[in-house]
Amino acid sequence: EDQVTQSPEALRLQEGESSSLNCSYTVSGLRGLFWYRQDPGKGPEFLFTLYSAGEEKEKERLKATLTKKESFLHITAPKPEDSATYLCAVQAGNYGQNFVFGPGTRLSVLP
Amino acid sequence: KAGVTQTPRYLIKTRGQQVTLSCSPISGHRSVSWYQQTPGQGLQFLFEYFSETQRNKGNFPGRFSGRQFSNSRSEMNVSTLELGDSALYLCASRMNAAGVSYNEQFFGPGTRLTVL
Numbered sequence: 358e359d360q361v362t363q364s365p366e367a368l369r370l371q372e373g374e375s376s377s378l379n380c381s382y383t384v385s386g387l388r389g390l391f392w393y394r395q396d397p398g399k400g401p402e403f404l405f406t407l408y409s410a411g412e413e414k415e416k417e418r419l420k421a422t423l424t425k426k427e428s429f430l431h432i433t434a435p436k437p438e439d440s441a442t443y444l445c446a447v448q449a450g451n452y453g454q455n456f457v458f459g460p461g462t463r464l465s466v467l468p
Numbered sequence: 469k470a471g472v473t474q475t476p477r478y479l480i481k482t483r484g485q486q487v488t489l490s491c492s493p494i495s496g497h498r499s500v501s502w503y504q505q506t507p508g509q510g511l512q513f514l515f516e517y518f519s520e521t522q523r524n525k526g527n528f529p530g531r532f533s534g535r536q537f538s539n540s541r542s543e544m545n546v547s548t549l550e551l552g553d554s555a556l557y558l559c560a561s562r563m564n565a566a567g568v569s570y571n572e573q574f575f576g577p578g579t580r581l582t583v584l
Binding site for chain 2: 457459
């Protein structure tokens, strides 16, 4: 069964304190790994897609990386507006339509 | 370009009633997926529609159903509501041209359903 786990469950950082969020997955035939940001009461906002081990994507203070078993979302010098829940999802399997989401990491950045 | 829209944004129903939620995808997107999000279970896949056909289904009871129209708009129906159906229901769309599947999903704001 395809599974996605994320750690830590919650993370509190001071403004400017860099850190990383982890997404570990067990899937048969990875077709893509996705990162989303979700603010309270809103739908997830698409951030990145990664397709193969070694791939990296960057956007402002965020950088996503992918290995064969996990992905990291690195946050450099975070600001309070980066506070949100970060979700990881994988698309896997022969049909490729099914997306499995992790439970998310709730990030709080304090000024 | 307008994003994914969902209506209504909030709903309050009582046990045993049924409810219909609506989703309009991003223009040009032909695939629509539905998800249920709860604090305890996170985001769970309900089903995906493409060209008016259900292409994939998650592990939910038959009370949950959906359909897609020729303009790619989709509706989701839940019959005989239970207290545990209270959740944020999210719709996501992605482009799916002939022979090519673009994987990035874009989500709507969700419909918050409360069952009393």
